[in-house]
Amino acid sequence: MATMRASRGAEMEPLTSGASNRIIPVLRALQRSLVFVYTLLFSLLLLLPRRRQNRRLSPSKLRKREEEDTLRRRALAEGLEMVFDDGEGASLCRWDTCLFSGVTRNSFFCRSWFPVSGQTKGILLIIHGLNEH
Numbered sequence: 454m455a456t457m458r459a460s461r462g463a464e465m466e467p468l469t470s471g472a473s474n475r476i477i478p479v480l481r482a483l484q485r486s487l488v489f490v491y492t493l494l495f496s497l498l499l500l501l502p503r504r505r506q507n508r509r510l511s512p513s514k515l516r517k518r519e520e521e522d523t524l525r526r527r528a529l530a531e532g533l534e535m536v537f538d539d540g541e542g543a544s545l546c547r548w549d550t551c552l553f554s555g556v557t558r559n560s561f562f563c564r565s566w567f568p569v570s571g572q573t574k575g576i577l578l579i580i581h582g583l584n585e586h
Contacts, residue, residue, distance in 0.1 A: 523560065527552070530562050545569060 510518070536544050546566045553561040567573065 527560075527562060530564075535564070535566075 531550055535548065536546070539545050546568050548564060548566045550562070550564045553563060555561075
């Protein structure tokens, strides 16, 4: 039986046709050409001008954009009501807002709270510029 298997193995012909000897070199050439094309496209991609995120704006446009941002932040800060309730809908304090403007176009937004009873027990001072972020 062992001799029968050995003779069968010797009799088997390869399953590939003669075309594989012609296809394999064609596929290798195609692979080399694709590598060349990919390299060429990648190098062209590196040579293309990139979009710059920080375009140079004129000083007047930059100042106008900064002013609009400041006004938007100020409107958000003034529109935010921070009132403390006692649970029954009555307010425990009254509040006021003001704006301090400096000589160098710096503005500080100030909000103060005072108890409705009028008795001030302490002062907490928090200073934060509007254009800090």
